[in-house]
Every structure is written in C-alpha cells, then in structure tokens.
Amino acid sequence: MFKKFSLEEVSSQNQVKASVQRRIRQSIQDEYPGLETVMEDLLPKKSPLIVVKCPNHLTLVVVNNVPLFFCIRDGPYMPTLRLLHQYPNIMQRFQVDRGAIKFVFSGANIMCPGLTSPGGVLDEEVDSERPVAIYAEGKQHALAIGxxxxxxxxxxxxxxxxxxxxxxxxxxxxxKMERLD
Structure with a gap:
C-alpha cells in the first residue's frame, strides 16, 4: 500500500470540523481502547486535526504535521508504525518467524506458514478482516501492520x-514521511 508513497501522492488536505473530529476520535477510541488514557495527548480537542486524502481511497489523520492514523476505504483507522512503537500494546499481534522478515520488509504479504512455524505466534481471538501488528521472532518492535x-x-x-x-x-x-511539512 505505501511502498512508493510520497508527498506527491497527497490530493487534498483539510482541517476538519469539530463534529468530524469527534467522530474520528470516537472511531479510534472504539477500535483501540488501550489508547483511552492518552487520547487527549494524541488527538487534542483544541489542536487542529487534518485529514489528508490520497489516491487509492487512502486517508491519513494528521496532528501537528505528524501522521498518526490511516484508513483505507471505509475500514477501521490503523496507527502508523511510529505510533505503534510508542504504544505497542494497542493492537492485537501476530509474530512471524525469522525467515519471513526480509520478505515483510520488501512489502510482501504474510503467508500462513510464516505465522504457524515454530517461530510464529498467533492470537487465537483474531477474526478475519481485522487490523493486526506484525512482530518478528526475537525483535522488540513491530515491523508491519496489516x-x-x-x-x-x-x-x-x-x-x-x-x-x-x-x-x-x-x-x-x-x-519515511515523519512529517507533512
């Protein structure tokens, strides 16, 4: 999705009204209840919330020029990896074995054998079409979201x-896009 993503991909940036901002905040809070205590720090009510629209039905939620969440079509909002590294327990997690790491870094989808092998770990409660954080065997931080x-x-x-x-x-x-300046 973001393999060749850059600022040139941005088609529009709009500061959203308070009602839209409340709806986005509520949607994120419903999806990630672990963020409830830090929601005011992440998405302050008084700070302008920018919604960036890109081709391929992609929407970014930006606060203080920092992309925090993204949404594809009308799906759930997902945190960026930078945000996930700050708050690692907000998403359900899967773990791939060491052999899958180089493929994930090149943008490949995560195959079932990489999750079920001895180095892989699955959260049994995860349903289909749910956002998950992908961790690697022996690594501390997430390497992908899917x-x-x-x-x-x-x-x-x-x-x-x-x-x-x-x-x-x-x-x-x-x-690579740390800020939208």
Whole structure:
C-alpha cells in the first residue's frame, strides 16, 4: 500500500470540523481502547486535526504535521508504525518467524506458514478482516501492520496462502514521511 508513497501522492488536505473530529476520535477510541488514557495527548480537542486524502481511497489523520492514523476505504483507522512503537500494546499481534522478515520488509504479504512455524505466534481471538501488528521472532518492535485475510483459527488449520495483507511496514513511504511539512 505505501511502498512508493510520497508527498506527491497527497490530493487534498483539510482541517476538519469539530463534529468530524469527534467522530474520528470516537472511531479510534472504539477500535483501540488501550489508547483511552492518552487520547487527549494524541488527538487534542483544541489542536487542529487534518485529514489528508490520497489516491487509492487512502486517508491519513494528521496532528501537528505528524501522521498518526490511516484508513483505507471505509475500514477501521490503523496507527502508523511510529505510533505503534510508542504504544505497542494497542493492537492485537501476530509474530512471524525469522525467515519471513526480509520478505515483510520488501512489502510482501504474510503467508500462513510464516505465522504457524515454530517461530510464529498467533492470537487465537483474531477474526478475519481485522487490523493486526506484525512482530518478528526475537525483535522488540513491530515491523508491519496489516489486515487478516482469514481468522487466526483458519490460518492455523489451513496453513496455506496469505494470512495477513501487509499494508504498512518499516521503511516504506509512510514510515519515511515523519512529517507533512
């Protein structure tokens, strides 16, 4: 999704009204209850909230020129990896084995065998079409964020095909874009 993403991709930037800002805040709070205590620091009510629209039905939520969340089509808001590194426990997590790391860094989707091998870990409660953080065996920080293609139970039982659709990974265009100045 963000492999070749850059500022040239931005089609519009708008400061949103208070009602839209409340709706975005509520949507993020519903999706990530772990952020409730720091929500005022992340998305202050008095600070302008900018919504950046990009092609491919992509929306970025920006505060103080820093992209914090993104949304694809009408899906749930997902934190950027920089935000996830600050608050690592806000998302459900999967872990891939060491062999999958180089493929994830190149933008490849996460295959079921990489999640079910001895180095992989699945959260059994995750359903299909849910955002998850992807961690690597032996690493502290997340290396990607994606959408599950099937539930964790199906990933474990089928063990074939794409398990997680990789949307944002370390060193992609969104990662390199620290600020929108």
């Amino acid at each position: 959408f599950t293609k099937m539930s964790a139970k199906d990933i474990k039982s089928i063990n074939k095909g794409i398990g997680v659709d990789n949307t944002h990974y370390l060193n992609d265009g969104l990662w």
